[in-house]
Amino acid sequence: MVPVFKITNNYLTIDQLAEVRGLGCKIELSDQSASLVERCREYLDKKLEQQQEPVYGVTTGFGALYNKSIDKDQLAALQKNLVMSHACGTGEVVDREVVDIMVILKIHGLSLGYSGVQLSTVRALVDMYNSGITPVLFRYGSLGASGDLAPLAHLVLPLLGMGEVFFRGERMPSAEAFEIAGIKGADLRSKEGLALLNGTQFMTAHGVVALQQARHLAKAADLIAAISLEGYDGRVEPFFSQLHAIRAHEGQKRVAENILDILRGSAVAVRKKRHVQDPYSFRCIPQVHGATADAIDYAVAVVEREINSVTDNPTLFPDDDMIISGGNFHGQPLALVFDYLATALAELGSISERRVYRLISGHRNLPEFLVANPGLNSGFMIPQYTAASLVSSNKQLCSPTSVDSIPSSNEQEDHVSMGANGATRLLQITSNLSTILAIELLTAAQALEFRRPLRSSDHIEAVIESFRKEVPFVEDDRIMYTDIEKSRQFLLKSLL
Numbered sequence: 001m002v003p004v005f006k007i008t009n010n011y012l013t014i015d016q017l018a019e020v021r022g023l024g025c026k027i028e029l030s031d032q033s034a035s036l037v038e039r040c041r042e043y044l045d046k047k048l049e050q051q052q053e054p055v056y057g058v059t060t061g062f063g064a065l066y067n068k069s070i071d072k073d074q075l076a077a078l079q080k081n082l083v084m085s086h087a088c089g090t091g092e093v094v095d096r097e098v099v100d101i102m103v104i105l106k107i108h109g110l111s112l113g114y115s116g117v118q119l120s121t122v123r124a125l126v127d128m129y130n131s132g133i134t135p136v137l138f139r140y141g142s143l144g145a146s147g148d149l150a151p152l153a154h155l156v157l158p159l160l161g162m163g164e165v166f167f168r169g170e171r172m173p174s175a176e177a178f179e180i181a182g183i184k185g186a187d188l189r190s191k192e193g194l195a196l197l198n199g200t201q202f203m204t205a206h207g208v209v210a211l212q213q214a215r216h217l218a219k220a221a222d223l224i225a226a227i228s229l230e231g232y233d234g235r236v237e238p239f240f241s242q243l244h245a246i247r248a249h250e251g252q253k254r255v256a257e258n259i260l261d262i263l264r265g266s267a268v269a270v271r272k273k274r275h276v277q278d279p280y281s282f283r284c285i286p287q288v289h290g291a292t293a294d295a296i297d298y299a300v301a302v303v304e305r306e307i308n309s310v311t312d313n314p315t316l317f318p319d320d321d322m323i324i325s326g327g328n329f330h331g332q333p334l335a336l337v338f339d340y341l342a343t344a345l346a347e348l349g350s351i352s353e354r355r356v357y358r359l360i361s362g363h364r365n366l367p368e369f370l371v372a373n374p375g376l377n378s379g380f381m382i383p384q385y386t387a388a389s390l391v392s393s394n395k396q397l398c399s400p401t402s403v404d405s406i407p408s409s410n411e412q413e414d415h416v417s418m419g420a421n422g423a424t425r426l427l428q429i430t431s432n433l434s435t436i437l438a439i440e441l442l443t444a445a446q447a448l449e450f451r452r453p454l455r456s457s458d459h460i461e462a463v464i465e466s467f468r469k470e471v472p473f474v475e476d477d478r479i480m481y482t483d484i485e486k487s488r489q490f491l492l493k494s495l496l
Contacts, residue, residue: 002024002025002026003023003024003025003026004025004026004027004028005019005020005025005026005027005028006027006028006029006030007027007028007029007030007033007104007107007108007111007126008030008032008033008111009032009033009036009111009112009113011304011308012108012304012307012308013304013307014208014211014212014300014303014304014307017101017104017208017307018212020104021097021100021101026130027104027107027126027129027130028126029107029111029122029123029126033111033112033113034111034119036111036112036113037110037111037113037115037117037118037119037122038119039113039318040113040114040115040116040117040316040318041116041117041118041119043116043316043318044058044116044190044191044316044323047323048072048190055314055323058075058116058190058191058194058314058323075189075190076187076188076189076190078190078193079188079189079190079191079192079193079194080160080188080193081193082153082193082194082197083153083156083157083160083162083188083193083196083197084153084157084160084162085153086149086150086152086153086197087150087153087154087157087162087163088141088150088153089137089138089139089140089141089150089151089153089154090138090139090140090141091138091139091140091141092138092139093136093137093138093139094137094138094139094151094424095209095427096134096166097209098137098205098206098209098427099134099135099137099155099205100129100134101205101208101209102137102151102152102155102201102202102204102205103125103128103129103134103135103155104129105201105204105205105208105307106125106152106155106156106196106199106201107122107125107126107129108307108308109199109201109309109310109311109312110122110125110195110196110312112310114310114315114316114317115191115195115310115312115315115316116190116191116192116195116316117191117192117195117196118186118189118192120186120187121159121186121188121192121196124159124183124184124185124186125156125159127181127183127184128158128159128178128183131167131177131181131183132167132168132181133158133165133166133167133174133177133178133181134165134166134167135154135155135156135157135158135163135164135165135174136154136163136164136165136166136171137151137154137155137202138150138151138154139424140421141420142202142203142420143406143408143413143416143417143418143420144200144203144330144331144334144335144416144417144418144419144420144421144422144423145327145329145330145331145332145413145415145416145417145419146198146313146329146408146409146413146416147197147198147199147200147201147311147312147313147329147331148199148200148201148202148203148331148420149197149198151202151420152196152197152198152199152201152202153197155196155201155202156186156193156196156197157174158174158177158178158185159185159186159188159196160185160186160188161174161175161178161185162174162175165177167180167181168180191314194312194313194314195312196312197312198311198312198313198329199311199312199329200306200311200329200331200334200419201311202420202423203306203331203334203335203338203419203420203422203423204303204306204307204334204423206420206423206424206426206427207299207303207306207334207337207338207341207423207426208303208307209427210341210423210426210427210429210430211296211299211300211303211341213427213430213434214296214299214341214345214430215296215300216492217345217348217430217433217434217437218289218292218293218296218348220437220491221289221292221348221352221437222255222258222259222262222285222289223262223460223463224352224437224440224441224444224491225259225282225285225289225352225355225440226259226262226263226460227441227444227445227448227456227460227463227464228282228355228356228358228359228440228443228444228447229259229263229269229278229282229285230263230266230268230269230444230448230451230456230460231359231366231443231444231445231446231447231448231450231451232278232282232355232358232359232364232366232447233268233271233273233275233364233365233451234278234282234283235273235275235277235278235283236260236263236269236270238256238278238282238283238284238285238286239256239259239260239263239285239286240256240260241253241256241257241260243256244256244286249287249290249291249294250290250293250294250297251289251290251291251292251293251294251297252286252287252290252291252294253286253290254290254293255285255286255289255290255293256286256290259285259286261459262457262459262460263456263457263460264457264459265457265458266455266456266457266460267454267455267456268448268451268454268455268456269456269457271454275364279354279358280354281351281354281355281358282355282358284351285351288347288348288351289348289351291344291347292344292345292347292348295340295341295343295344296341296344298337298340299337299338299340299341302333302334302337303334303337305333306333306334309328310328311328311329312328312329313325313326313327313328313329314326315328330416330417331416331417331418331419331420332402332417332419334417334419334422334423335401335402335417335418335419335422336402338401338402338419338422338423338426339398339400339401339402339422341426342394342397342398342422342425342426342429343398345394345426345429345430345433346391346394346395346397346398346429346433348433348437349387349390349391349394349432349433349436349437350391350394350395352387352436352437352439352440353384353387353388353390353391353436353439353440355440355444356380356383356384356387356439356440356443357384359380359443359444359446359447360379360380360381360384360443362374365450366447366450367379367450369381370443370446370447370450370474371474371475371476371477372475372476373476377476377477378477379474379477380442380443380446380474382480383439383442383443383480383484384439384443386435386439386484387435387436387439387440390432390433390435390436391432391436393428393432394429394432394433397425397428397429397432398429400422401418401419401421401422401425402417402418402419402422404418405417405418406418434488434491434492435484435488437491438484438485438487438488438490438491439484439487441467441487441490441491442471442483442484442487445464445467445468445471446473446474448460448464449473466490466494467487467490470486470487470489470490470494471483471486471487471490
């Protein structure tokens with residue numbers, strides 16, 4: 001039996017979204033949410049019957065055309081035209097996982113009862129999701145203010161029988177997919193096109209997926225760093241709790257505790273060391289990894305606030321008899337935190353690559369490039385090049401997007417967040433980071449073998465045993481790009 005997740009006005013979290021996707025849940029509106037949607041629509045219909053004053057986006061044009069009044073018999077056509085004209089996305093196709101989360105987020109936002117859409121329109125989105133139909137979206141087009149207009153236009157085109165979708169493993173016209181699935185689209189009325197297109201769901205969905213990946217990679221980074229520490233014969237004193245108790249950063253404390261837990265029982269860790277100090281890339285693991293952990297926690301809080309916000313415009317308040325045209329669609333809160341998160345994730349890769357270098361440098365009784373007969377064999381020389389290339393790429397991707405703004409709509413929209421560009425690049429950064437960490441894992445596992453017959457902790461030895469089933473020890477030079485990819489897949493699917 002397929003599990004069902006009910007959309008309510010309760011707080012929706014990133015973990016819940018991961019569960020919905022992981023379990024393959026169908027979604028449905030709660031009775032409470034359905035009632036809120038219907039109540040708001042009834043209020044809008046009555047307001048339009050009584051009010052003579054123009055209502056932005058409902059009885060007027062959009063953006064710089066706000067001063068153009070629209071006749072009542074053209075209000076439905078206005079909304080359809082809006083969706084069609086705004087579907088101007090370009091670039092590579094957006095991952096289906098991101099798009100499916102966008103649909104859930106749009107349903108959730110509309111179901112809070114401030115947008116004035118028809119219940120039938122929200123249910124059309126639910127039917128599309130539950131049928132496994134994913135709209136085709138493109139990476140570029142959103143400025144991150146007035147919401148994610150172009151991507152959201154592509155998201156809802158299928159409701160009008162337009163655009164393309166992925167369905168049953170194929171890319172096809174949306175009308176064809178809806179017919180096969182036996183579901184109906186939507187007949188838009190006043191305000192609905194604007195409610196569907198205004199919003200930050202494109203940015204937010206990218207943030208959700210990036211944060212799900214970031215949390216996994218941050219945990220993996222701690223474990224891999226611990227293996228590197230063992231391979232490098234590093235000291236454990238920098239992880240003692242007394243040191244971190246006198247600096248009040250929770251991430252730092254958590255990472256230090258985690259590393260000590262991973263190392264517990266290791267004969268390598270407790271043996272007497274000749275060196276009195278380790279390089280920063282080992283000694284400062286709690287401080288660097290911990291700062292990234294804190295940044296991830298902060299980003300989760302911001303993104304979850306956005307998930308549970310109403311970000312379309314104008315917004316309806318039936319209890320107060322108000323329709324307010326404002327700026328909740330502006331992506332600045334997300335744009336700023338995405339810049340912060342990008343830098344924090346890039347730093348995990350930066351310190352990881354430095355540990356890779358230390359392990360292949362021929363110090364601490366390790367052979368140069370971690371291979372017998374260096375010279376005849378290049379060993380792990382070039383994986384470090386690849387890691388360095390990816391680290392440099394991530395540094396370039398960390399150029400802040402939130403400080404940029406290009407006015408649009410004849411300067412009516414004269415300051416935009418560019419948060420969508422900040423959002424999409426996060427997934428490239430996490431992809432690069434996964435490969436950098438995979439290279440460190442590959443290198444650290446190799447280095448640890450040179451500490452035999454000493455054994456590391458039970459935790460680390462179990463990881464190495466499992467890893468060796470996928471990637472054998474490197475005796476002599478061999479093609480290594482396949483080893484890197486196997487290490488990356490192990491990191492993503494098996495590690496932790």
